[in-house]
Amino acid sequence: MTTRNWLRPAWLLNRRVGIALLWLLVVAGISAVVNVTGIHVLGSIDGWERWLRAxxxxxxxxxxxxxxxxxxxxxxxxxxxxxxxxxxxxxxxxxxxxxxxxxxxxxxxxxxxxxxx
The missing domain is CATH 1.10.287 (Helix Hairpins)
Known part of the structure; x- marks a missing residue:
């Protein structure tokens, strides 16, 4: 086994896995942006948590x-x-x-x- 083959597992080069990982990153990124925006708009984490509960x-x-x-x-x-x-x-x-x-x-x-x- 060469070093190059070890660094490139076959499952990572699979198109389905790549698309699934891309969607996972997109969803995680959107959720982070929504949370940061909500905290910024409401002024604090406590305000954001109150809004979420409401x-x-x-x-x-x-x-x-x-x-x-x-x-x-x-x-x-x-x-x-x-x-x-x-x-x-x-x-x-x-x-x-x-x-x-x-x-x-x-x-x-x-x-x-x-x-x-």
Missing amino acids: HAAHFFIWRLLLYAATAYGWWWMRGRLRQREPSREAHQRLLRVEIAAVITIVLLEGSQLLRHG
């Missing part, structure tokens, strides 16, 4: 809309996947992923409710 219901509705759009997209994709792979194993994999996703969302929203209840 608008928590709006953010909850926004998250519900995102969950609904994601569920609709999942339902559409699930139908196509079931047609392509009608086996019982594929159905079981989908079911496990769906259960894990629902549990994750319930835990995330439950932790928000307990934190800000």
Whole structure:
């Protein structure tokens, strides 16, 4: 193994991984800019936190809309996947992923409710 090959792992050169990393950086950058702008506009971190608490219901509705759009997209994709792979194993994999996703969302929203209840 040469030094050049060691420094360039094959998975990093994968186009899908590169696009996913780019989206991750874009989302993280946008969230940082929004937070810094909010702190600057409201004058302090405490003011920004008060504003976020005051608008928590709006953010909850926004998250519900995102969950609904994601569920609709999942339902559409699930139908196509079931047609392509009608086996019982594929159905079981989908079911496990769906259960894990629902549990994750319930835990995330439950932790928000307990934190800000």
